[in-house]
Amino acid sequence: MPLEDDLSFAVSEEEHARRRILALLGAGALSIAGAGTAITTFRFLEPAVYYEEDARVGVGRPEDIAPGTVLVLAKHKLYVIRAADGGFYALSSVCTHLGCMTRYAPESAQLACPCHGSRFSLDGRVAAGPAPRPLRRLQITLERGVLVVDSSKQVPVDAVFKVA
Numbered sequence: 001m002p003l004e005d006d007l008s009f010a011v012s013e014e015e016h017a018r019r020r021i022l023a024l025l026g027a028g029a030l031s032i033a034g035a036g037t038a039i040t041t042f043r044f045l046e047p048a049v050y051y052e053e054d055a056r057v058g059v060g061r062p063e064d065i066a067p068g069t070v071l072v073l074a075k076h077k078l079y080v081i082r083a084a085d086g087g088f089y090a091l092s093s094v095c096t097h098l099g100c101m102t103r104y105a106p107e108s109a110q111l112a113c114p115c116h117g118s119r120f121s122l123d124g125r126v127a128a129g130p131a132p133r134p135l136r137r138l139q140i141t142l143e144r145g146v147l148v149v150d151s152s153k154q155v156p157v158d159a160v161f162k163v164a
Contacts, residue, residue, distance in 0.1 A: 055152035059140075062088065062147055062163045070122065072104050078138060078151060079104065079111065081122055087160035090149040091124045092136040102135070111135065124157065 057076045065071065065088075071080040072093075079091045091111070093102050100115040110127060111120040118129030125134045139153040140161040147161075 055150055057149045057151065059090075059147040059149055061145055062142070065147075070104055070106070074101070076149075076151065077101065078149060080140075080147070080149060083160065087162050088140050088147060089123075089160050090138040090140050090151075091120075092138060092151065094136070095131055096126075096133040096135060097129070097131040 053076075057073065057078070059065075059071065059073070059080050062082075065080075065082045067082050067084050067086055069082045073080065074093070077093045079093055080088065081091065082088050093111070094100075095102050095113040095115070095118055097113065097116055097118050100113050102111045102113050102118075102120065105112045108119075109122055111122065111124075113119070113129065113131070116130055118131035119127040120131070120135050121127045124137055126132075134157055137155050137157055137159055139150045139155050139159075141148050141150070142161075142163060
């Protein structure tokens with residue numbers, strides 16, 4: 001059986017319409033792929049910089065904070081407490097159970113988690129509830145006469161900062 005050249009046959013109007021639709025679909029797919037490639041390329045060239053807040057927070061001058069005071073710094077998720085003996089310590093306000101934000105309850109002199117019922121004493125130790133560990137105690141330093149809390153540095157549970 002001899003081979004015949006199908007390009008020599010006449011093309012019907014129906015075949016022309018089918019070819020135009022297929023050409024439009026192909027061009028559309030290539031256009032979408034090209035646009036996606038261009039967007040991805042431009043996004044790659046743009047620097048991916050994430051700005052984080054500084055982990056160090058200035059609290060104030062030690063002489064301005066009276067003994068027995070609990071400073072609540074909700075924006076920075078921490079408490080700064082001046083003990084009755086004059087020492088300072090900072091606690092994270094993030095509950096060690098599931099990461100909820102605790103709240104200071106002055107009537108009971110405790111830090112309470114409103115979500116799951118954990119309660120912490122003012123020194124950060126677990127007083128009640130499902131929390132498995134005490135609140136994180138954070139580093140405090142004195143810089144140029146101002147107390148500075150570094151929330152990226154954890155200190156031992158009994159660490160207290162004393163101003164000389």
